Amino acid sequence: MVEDVLRVIDLRAEFRSARGPVKAVDGVSFSLQPGRTLALVGESGSGKSATALAIPRLLPDPPGRVTGGQVLLRGRDLLELDPDEMPRVRGREIAMVFQEPASALNPVMTVGDQVAESVRTHRRPGGPVRAAVIEALARAGVPAPEKRLRQYPHELSGGLKQRVLIAIALACGPSVLIADEPTTALDVTVQARILDLLAYLGRRLGLALLLITHDLGVVARTAERVAVMYAGRVVETAPVGRFFRSPLHPYSRGLLEAARMTRDDTGSFRVIDGAVPDLADLPSGCRFHPRCAVARLRAACAGPPPPAREAGPGHTVECWYPGEAAVGRAWAGCARAPAGPRPAAAEVNSRSAGL
Numbered sequence: 001m002v003e004d005v006l007r008v009i010d011l012r013a014e015f016r017s018a019r020g021p022v023k024a025v026d027g028v029s030f031s032l033q034p035g036r037t038l039a040l041v042g043e044s045g046s047g048k049s050a051t052a053l054a055i056p057r058l059l060p061d062p063p064g065r066v067t068g069g070q071v072l073l074r075g076r077d078l079l080e081l082d083p084d085e086m087p088r089v090r091g092r093e094i095a096m097v098f099q100e101p102a103s104a105l106n107p108v109m110t111v112g113d114q115v116a117e118s119v120r121t122h123r124r125p126g127g128p129v130r131a132a133v134i135e136a137l138a139r140a141g142v143p144a145p146e147k148r149l150r151q152y153p154h155e156l157s158g159g160l161k162q163r164v165l166i167a168i169a170l171a172c173g174p175s176v177l178i179a180d181e182p183t184t185a186l187d188v189t190v191q192a193r194i195l196d197l198l199a200y201l202g203r204r205l206g207l208a209l210l211l212i213t214h215d216l217g218v219v220a221r222t223a224e225r226v227a228v229m230y231a232g233r234v235v236e237t238a239p240v241g242r243f244f245r246s247p248l249h250p251y252s253r254g255l256l257e258a259a260r261m262t263r264d265d266t267g268s269f270r271v272i273d274g275a276v277p278d279l280a281d282l283p284s285g286c287r288f289h290p291r292c293a294v295a296r297l298r299a300a301c302a303g304p305p306p307p308a309r310e311a312g313p314g315h316t317v318e319c320w321y322p323g324e325a326a327v328g329r330a331w332a333g334c335a336r337a338p339a340g341p342r343p344a345a346a347e348v349n350s351r352s353a354g355l
Helices: 047-054 111-122 127-137 158-170 188-205 215-224 240-245 250-259
Strands: 007-015 022-032 035-041 064-075 093-099 175-182 208-213 227-228 233-239 307-310 315-318
Touching: 007 047, 007 127, 022 035, 022 047, 022 158, 022 208, 022 233, 035 047, 035 127, 035 215, 047 064, 047 175, 064 233, 093 158, 111 127, 111 158, 127 158, 158 215, 175 188, 175 307, 188 208, 188 215, 208 215, 215 240, 215 250, 227 240, 227 250
Parallel strands: 035 208, 035 227, 093 175, 175 208
Antiparallel strands: 007 022, 007 064, 227 233, 233 315, 307 315
16 A cells, blocks of 8 residues: 555635635545656636645635645645745745746746756755756756756746746755646647656656646646546545546536537537536535536435535546446446546547636
């Protein structure tokens, strides 16, 4: 049994607004193990990035704040630490790679200075900073790292900028890495290289990786487990192979059908009707029921919220009728696929429709 490096238990976070609290993260739980990747997926507005920012306590306050739960890093609850202690945890024990590297890097500082800033913050003074910076850049796959020290972000390609962000994140040897859409705006070839790099570093360094993405092709290529998030909650968690073979939540099945660009009997692409609900005015019962074809046949879906239930080893789902398919344009042909080996990334069309 592999010990958990990070356990997130019933995490809750919200943003204050004129219309009341916006519950971006509402009872999220999952765990991370060394050398393994958990992919957190869902549509825009599901709460993925808010979850990522809440874990290392980076939500902007105001208007955001963590309102409950636990974030246990090797048994220590980060939410109970004094605010002055958190800067020592970020970077040294838990690090983050943000999306849009052009925005995350400082345009008026050289690459070397930006990596060195992380090294100086978390290492003892007087150490060989330059050597540590070169080592971090080389580990992240940056070619000719000695040359890059003197360059500015605008002199680098998008892929190299992302590698510099990875170098900054890993410079001080954290045990947990959160990657929030790390391949956004990169072309397919560069995207594949970055994903392969993260997977390699995860195995080599024993990193526990939380990968936030909307691309199910990325999930198939990179992760061992997947957690599907909808309207602030994790509605299904499963091993990747089981998820692609037998998704149980109607929302999970809808994401897979949309990502595969499959068509129904009328020739139209299968889509999930409607949109993510307003997090300041959530529906009753199961939050997905206004968009769910199964719920249209079941009055219970609008009643009490469904509890999380075990559906197999490492597989949980929040649904009153897991695995049930309904007849209709959105779900026609969405019954469980037969058991088989884990799909290759190429089998999952990464050109997602509205994800």
